[in-house]
Amino acid sequence: MNILFLGGIFSEGDKDNISQNSKGSMQYAADTLQKNYITGFSQNDSVNAISVISLPFIGAYPKRYKNLFYRPVTVRESLGCATVLNVGFFNLTIFKNLHKTILAIKSILAEMKVNPSQPHFLVCYSMHLPFLLACYVVKRVKRDTHLCIIVPDLPEYMAVRKGLAKFIFHLLSLMSYSIVNRADSIVAITREMLNKFDEGIKKIVIEGIADNRYISIPEVVQRKKYFLYTGTLDRRYGIRNLLDSYIGSGVDDYELFICGDGDDRKYVEGVVATGAKVKYFGQLDRDSVLTLQRNAALLINPRDNNSEFTKYSFPSKIIEYMSSGVPVLMYRLDGIPEDYYDFCYLIPRGDDGLKIKLLELSKLSDNQFISKGESAKKFIVENKMPDMQVAKLLDIFKGNDHV
Structure with a gap:
């Protein structure tokens, strides 16, 4: 054909x-x-x-x-x-x-x-x-x-x-x-x-x-001490919730890295200006973003399930994140099939769910992070x-x- x-x-x-x-x-x-x-x-x-x-x-x-x-x-x-x-x-x-x-x-x-x-x-x-x-x-x-x-x-x-x-x-x-x-x-x-x-x-x-080119990149030997969000900076997608939860969590061992662009860019820049342990990189080319992902300790999707559009949306970054071999933290969303949830960390319901989970995960060992990330990548390679x-x-x- x-x-x-x-x-x-x-x-x-x-x-x-x-x-x-x-x-x-x-x-x-x-x-x-x-x-x-x-x-x-x-x-x-x-x-x-x-x-x-x-x-x-x-x-x-x-x-x-x-x-x-x-x-x-x-x-x-x-x-x-x-x-x-x-x-x-x-x-x-x-x-x-x-x-x-x-x-x-x-x-x-x-x-x-x-x-x-x-x-x-x-x-x-x-x-x-x-x-x-x-x-x-x-x-x-x-x-x-x-x-x-x-x-x-x-x-x-x-x-x-x-x-x-x-x-x-x-x-x-x-x-x-x-x-x-x-x-x-x-x-x-x-x-x-x-x-x-x-x-x-x-x-x-x-x-x-999944992206064949990304999957085939060799694994990183040692991850760096930062959590990462890459994507649209939009209140609908949870960027303010992520920043506020990270600052309120008291996490000290990991910085928060943000890259992307959108309507909430000024909010992100305002948080960075306060001296919080948040770094903002702007919108980077895809290769630079993928490098940041592969070197991170944890990748975060802060989009919650409170809006109707989540039923009609599968965040493309989920497969990209999981392909990196780095563990993913996200909410349970209506648009994500159930088989994904065994291979990521889930944010509990409630206003403080993300804040609590960030602090909890910051206490895990590097080996625990690596094991979770490897299982996610295997799932993607075998199915997506x-x-x-x-x-x-x-x-x-x-x-x-x-x-």
Whole structure:
């Protein structure tokens, strides 16, 4: 089978250029998940060819990106067994989405002409409306194409909006759902997500995929004395709870390291300015983040289960954290399958749960930390690698059982 993957990755040639021109956070988690899907397709013998059409997920000019046009350094390149077409576009706020839609349609149809006699499986990453509109048009033109939508996030939970903006995005969200419900198959990251879409569509849950490159890095001989959070600095994701709990816990033997960006960045910087044993590194490139993770004593996900969106969310950092061989501390969340919880430390319920657990874990020996981390990494290697996870999706393409 031929796979056409429509998404927005950061290619190797463009990654530094995009980073230098971006204002604010970059979507590294989305970039990693897409590449892990592409790797999974590449590793499966039933896939004959993989073409990736990439219009990167970057901020719009002028508020979130320095350039009015996105121009890729390399138009065509390889990613494993896949051929990547990097597509440039007009990056002005609002207008960029219309341009991306038109370019995606043209690019998909052009790629289909390369192997016209072969059945095509069009995989669309995310409920990004320009991508959905492009896939809808292609599906109308090429009715025998199997359209699969990967849904890592639901649009209504991606940001907090008010007033007119909330109303407009609600209408756009309804349009997005309408298109997804016309797809042939859907990949969701939690079971609760499946209930958001019509019956009769082939559905499957793939909560996340491990990164082969990260798994293969040699183990660290000696861990350093710090706890670490990497990710979005947003009150919804628990960053204030983490900082307040760490300071209130009285933990003395371990520093707290934070890296990332988001709406609560000033709160983090304010805590650092008080002289607390907290270090803030800003938003780092992925390699630097992974190095920090592998050298830490403990990795923390402070997102709690008090918001409705947790039913529709699997934090991508959980698999990344567990892949490092470093133990993970987190809350029990509705969107995380039960089989994960045997391989991490759980935060007890209650306002002081995180504070109490941090102090408790700070008294453990290095060997206890190492043992817990190794068991988590083994679980990921045996269950969540790209070939294993993507094989579930390919079973749907072959007409086998589905959720």
